[in-house]
Amino acid sequence: MLSLRLARGSRPAVLLRRALVVLAAAGTGFLLLSALGFAAGHPTDPRGGVARLLWCLVPLAATVHLTVAVARADPISRPPSGLSAAGLGPARSALLAATGATLSCAAGSGLALLAFLHLRGGLGGSWLEWAGSGAADRALGAGRPLPLAGAIILVALVPVVAGAVCAAVLWPRQPGDRRTAAEARRSTVPPVATGTVGPLPDRSTSGLPWGIALTAAGLALEAYAGSGAAPRHDALFHLPGRLGDTPPGVVGGWALTMAGLVLAGPGLTHLCGWLLAVGRPGALRLLAGRVLQQEAGLLGRPVGVLCAIAASGYAVARLDGTGSGRSGDQLLGPLTVLGAALVVVCALATTVTAALEARAARRRTTDALLRLGAPSRLLRGAAAVRAAALVALLSPLTWAVAHLTTMPMSH
Incomplete structure (x- = not known):
């Protein structure tokens, strides 16, 4: 009640x-x-x-x-x-x-x-x-x-x-x-509020080695088990990589690769923040990098999920084109589209929710910076730099993983 x-x-x-x-x-x-x-x-x-x-x-x-x-x-x-x-x-x-x-x-x-x-x-x-x-x-x-x-x-x-x-x-x-x-x-108050510029605790990077290992193991398993067989098509519910048509090793390798991207998300986000703050950064880069490092544990996992979904979407799009070329039928059906749309919407909503939670967590720091005379455009610019840095770092990485994922299944 x-x-x-x-x-x-x-x-x-x-x-x-x-x-x-x-x-x-x-x-x-x-x-x-x-x-x-x-x-x-x-x-x-x-x-x-x-x-x-x-x-x-x-x-x-x-x-x-x-x-x-x-x-x-x-x-x-x-x-x-x-x-x-x-x-x-x-x-x-x-x-x-x-x-x-x-x-x-x-x-x-x-x-x-x-x-x-x-x-x-x-x-x-x-x-x-x-x-x-x-x-x-x-x-x-x-x-x-x-x-x-x-x-x-x-x-x-x-x-x-x-x-x-x-x-x-x-x-x-x-x-x-x-x-x-x-x-x-x-x-937790980000270090920018206390004026410290030293190294931050890197608890969020603890999953990066495991994520890299899982991704590498998944790609190796796909390359070993891939047979290049095209999946059969169903009347309504087409499943990319169905267990009855694609070797289970390929499906398992795909799952390991996506799980590796999700697990490495916080570490990659922390790395992106470190790259922004490395060297002799100005106020804009320092603020963006330190905040991104501090929020890596909160934002990293949803960002990793988005990378996994993007890689899976690219792989399914390539396989859909391959299936269409072989049999003249499309790989995706209505229920598969419903499931894919549901996953994408959930991932986007989770990322937005985490971003709003992170903004609420640093509200006191933001108010302190404004009281000290920091212009509002500096805070908006730092947010834009954080988003641009994440896209610049994770986009080519996601594309490379997606391309390697589809190689064993696109022959």
Whole structure:
């Protein structure tokens, strides 16, 4: 009840972020139910149902990532200190934020179930006649009974996973600590406020060697297992690199490569900030570099996810052209497009949410600089320099990884 009352009194930006979580959960739930419908309509093709269910893990991970970012930036996760005397301490604040995230995802899963049942004709008619050949009916298993236990599990999967991950991320790390991890990050003052220009703690770079190792291992696995076989095409749900057509080693190598980019994101962001501040920088470069280094732990992971998505999009675009040239059919289908759009929207929303959280974390530093006489255009210029530096460093790296990823599958 308290979570609902706080949601009613939230600002429009907070409500918009929660609405995005509801829509993301609805899209992921629909894809999961579609995989179940395909399995129910094709009992003799278990590998196809398993492949579709495995590909749903990508939008599920993107939805959970967005839900965690929204819950961490939610005012519920950082209530006023006076509420601690009323029993709303860090642990209960984390549980309250996780409960709100669970309710938002549950609403999205409910919408997904209604849409899925309507498309299958279970709610008095369907508008799937656009498919003409009945491919959509076969993909969703229209006319076939759904296993009740499987439907309940898939509908509850997104809320349960998202709520559990939110509670784990927001839970206080030490019993005596009166602040959550997110609050500790927000209260950290960047070094530009104290006037220090020495080396910064590089905790965010700890994942860079592991990210590089994972990326290299994924590329090597793809090169070893790649056979150059073109994937077969399906009537409605075309899957790039289906497990039944592409060697599992290639799919596993692709996953390792993308995971390496995500893991290396904070380190690459920190490196970009270090390059900006190296040498004898002026005020603009020093401010941009130091702030980017300080915020690498918060912005790096969403930036790494964006790089992985960009590399995957480039790879799918190349494979789509290869598939079209061989068989005259396109590699992508409507449900694949839905999943890709869902992943992209979740990644962009997560990055924007992290950027807003970082701006709120350095608000005191910004106010101090303005009181000292720093012009507003200096702060705007530093933000533009940070964005330009990230694009300049990560764009060629992402393109190189994407090009190497598609080589074993484009022969």
